[in-house]
Amino acid sequence: MGLTDKLDQPLVRALRGGAAALPEDIERLTGYMRLIQQLLGEKAAEHEPTWAQACASAAEIETLQGLEAAVVERAISLRVDNLDGVLTKFGIWRALVDDGTHGLRDRLVLSVEADIQSIVRRSRR
Numbered sequence: 001m002g003l004t005d006k007l008d009q010p011l012v013r014a015l016r017g018g019a020a021a022l023p024e025d026i027e028r029l030t031g032y033m034r035l036i037q038q039l040l041g042e043k044a045a046e047h048e049p050t051w052a053q054a055c056a057s058a059a060e061i062e063t064l065q066g067l068e069a070a071v072v073e074r075a076i077s078l079r080v081d082n083l084d085g086v087l088t089k090f091g092i093w094r095a096l097v098d099d100g101t102h103g104l105r106d107r108l109v110l111s112v113e114a115d116i117q118s119i120v121r122r123s124r125r
Contacts, residue, residue: 003039003060003063003064006035006039007035007067010022010023010028010032011032011035011067014067014070014071015063015066015067018070019070019071019073019074019077021070022070022071022074024074024078026075026078026085026088026089027088029071029074029075029092030088030091030092032067032071033068033071033072033091033092033095036064036067036068036071037068037095039064040061040064040065040068043057043060043061043064044061068096069104071092072096072104072107072108073104075092075108075111076104076107076108076111077111078111079114079115079118080115081115081118081119081122082119085115086112086115086119089108089112089115090112092108093105093108096108
């Protein structure tokens with residue numbers, strides 16, 4: 001079974017269209033992150049007996065990492081309007097592997113801060 005057989009249609013579309021092809025649903029994005037993390041874990045545990053298989057596996061890992069970035073980009077672009085949504089974004093943030101650059105991680109946390117500020121402003125009206 002190939003990688004695209006394990007992914008649903010929005011994720012497959014995101015392979016070509018990037019983050020914009022993903023839904024504007026923070027809960028679905030969280031599910032995608034869990035799926036991607038599971039698939040990355042499976043790939044990490046595989047032992048490839050040939051160079052060709054190792055190269056194919058590396059390409060799949062790269063694809064999954066690209067999808068992970070697309071999911072995070074979509075989460076960054078979404079504005080949530082309640083604290084449950086904010087907590088969901090924190091869950092996505094925690095799922096990211098710390099690669100030392102903090103680029104996506106920091107941008108996601110900054111988007112959460114903007115959401116909290118927006119919620120606070122609305123609650124004061």
